[in-house]
Amino acid sequence: MTPGDTAGSRDAASAEDEARRLDETDPLPTLRGEFLVPPAPGGSHPEAAYFAGNSLGLQPRSVAGLLREELEDWARLAVEGHTRARRPWVDYHELLREPAARLVGALPHEVVAMNSLTVNLHLMMATFYRPAGDRTRIVIEDSAFPSDSYAVASQAVHHGLDPARTVVRLRPRPGEEHLRTEDVLRFLEREGPTVALLMLGGVNYLTGQLMDMPAITQAGRAAGAAVGWDLAHAAGNVPLRLHDWDVDFAAWCSYKYLNGGPGAVAGCFVHERHVRDASLPRLAGWWGTDPSVRFRMEPQIAPPASADAWQLSNPPILALAPVLASLRIFDRVGMDALRARSGRLTGYLASRLAAVRGAETITPADPAARGSQLSLRVTDAGGLVRRLAERHGVVADAREPDVIRLAPVPLYCTFHDCHRAAEALADLAPGAA
Numbered sequence: 198m199t200p201g202d203t204a205g206s207r208d209a210a211s212a213e214d215e216a217r218r219l220d221e222t223d224p225l226p227t228l229r230g231e232f233l234v235p236p237a238p239g240g241s242h243p244e245a246a247y248f249a250g251n252s253l254g255l256q257p258r259s260v261a262g263l264l265r266e267e268l269e270d271w272a273r274l275a276v277e278g279h280t281r282a283r284r285p286w287v288d289y290h291e292l293l294r295e296p297a298a299r300l301v302g303a304l305p306h307e308v309v310a311m312n313s314l315t316v317n318l319h320l321m322m323a324t325f326y327r328p329a330g331d332r333t334r335i336v337i338e339d340s341a342f343p344s345d346s347y348a349v350a351s352q353a354v355h356h357g358l359d360p361a362r363t364v365v366r367l368r369p370r371p372g373e374e375h376l377r378t379e380d381v382l383r384f385l386e387r388e389g390p391t392v393a394l395l396m397l398g399g400v401n402y403l404t405g406q407l408m409d410m411p412a413i414t415q416a417g418r419a420a421g422a423a424v425g426w427d428l429a430h431a432a433g434n435v436p437l438r439l440h441d442w443d444v445d446f447a448a449w450c451s452y453k454y455l456n457g458g459p460g461a462v463a464g465c466f467v468h469e470r471h472v473r474d475a476s477l478p479r480l481a482g483w484w485g486t487d488p489s490v491r492f493r494m495e496p497q498i499a500p501p502a503s504a505d506a507w508q509l510s511n512p513p514i515l516a517l518a519p520v521l522a523s524l525r526i527f528d529r530v531g532m533d534a535l536r537a538r539s540g541r542l543t544g545y546l547a548s549r550l551a552a553v554r555g556a557e558t559i560t561p562a563d564p565a566a567r568g569s570q571l572s573l574r575v576t577d578a579g580g581l582v583r584r585l586a587e588r589h590g591v592v593a594d595a596r597e598p599d600v601i602r603l604a605p606v607p608l609y610c611t612f613h614d615c616h617r618a619a620e621a622l623a624d625l626a627p628g629a630a
């Protein structure tokens with residue numbers, strides 16, 4: 198950046214023309230038309246420039262039709278719908294299996310759509326967090342999402358351990374924003390024998406850092422720990438190869454990049470080397486028994502050799518339908534093409550934001566070390582987000598006190614949205630003239 202080359206002094210009209218040209222020439226044009234884009238909150242524009250898809254994804258237009266069909270089948274068939282609905286409810290979750298497996302790079306029997314994210318993390322820890330002897334510690338990142346912090350602390354207590362001594366929170370080096378892979382690996386080399394479970398976010402919710410999941414997984418397993426990933430901000434954002442990376446387990450929510458709707462049914466991955474292991478402790482329910490014998494209603498469980506063995510309850514059809522609609526879109530586009538478009542959009546937004554004074558990007562500058570999200574350090578994050586929405590129709594979110602997050606989600610965000618965000622920030626950021 199050279200002095201004077203700020204967004205504020207640019208010729209906004211020519212920047213806007215450039216953004217429109219990028220939209221017209223992008224190799225993967227936006228699928229915005231397949232989504233319901235909300236109106237700009239302050240009425241400044243017909244449509245919001247929506248950058249909060251990392252918090253709640255937009256509604257695919259196809260959701261309402263799928264939901265209506267389930268409501269009709271329920272009205273028309275009632276209990277018969279379990280077997281006779283257009284998409285029989287008894288094994289409805291099967292419809293999500295293959296698209297979910299493609300999304301996270303898994304074999305089909307390694308994934309299951311169920312529950313919500315934190316519930317799945319607990320179910321996974323009930324199996325894979327097995328403190329014994331000196332190997333009792335759970336390693337997370339210091340900037341973990343609060344739910345993850347609470348979950349691991351409560352697991353420690355559940356095992357009669359002191360969370361303060363059991364949970365290790367990895368911090369970046371002083372003065373740095375991101376965890377260095379080499380530091381995680383060195384920690385595992387040094388402290389490996391005390392680590393029972395390593396459970397980090399694949400993409401950090403606060404900084405947007407994309408972790409080196411293959412290297413960290415390999416090091417964690419080599420150290421003798423179980424390795425699980427929280428993929429809340431990674432699923433639908435970056436390509437994943439959970440099977441090949443040899444991850445023990447993973448869980449993700451479906452309402453962020455996956456556009457499955459508020460509180461949508463989450464996903465869960467268990468590596469196939471575990472699905473036949475009868476010695477693993479599991480919290481069980483009737484949907485975790487083999488469907489071929491489930492309705493014999495016997496007291497002994499007969500788990501299938503798949504991630505389905507971790508299911509508890511019969512699937513919530515009205516909550517799964519939107520996730521199905523959404524996964525069909527991902528299947529059609531493919532994560533590799535989406536990641537390429539994401540790189541172009543986020544790179545464009547990053548270059549425009551570099552010219553904004555008073556908003557420092559704390560997300561890694563290396564495109565290989567981030568997903569869609571850019572996090573900016575600002576003063577008065579909440580007030581800034583409010584003004585962005587009211588005055589410019591730009592929807593971002595604030596992580597108080599001093600971080601705002603913008604995710605140009607490649608399915609429905611455009612270069613023009615990014616232009617709007619950059620102009621709005623240049624107008625409102627505290628360093629702006």
Ligand SMILES: *Cc1c(COP(=O)(O)O)cnc(C)c1O
Pocket residue numbers: 313314315316341342344345398402427429430450
């Ligand atoms: C969004 C998010 C959650 C939310 O958990 P729910 O159980 O879906 O409410 C948990 N962990 C991380 C890392 C998240 O980003």
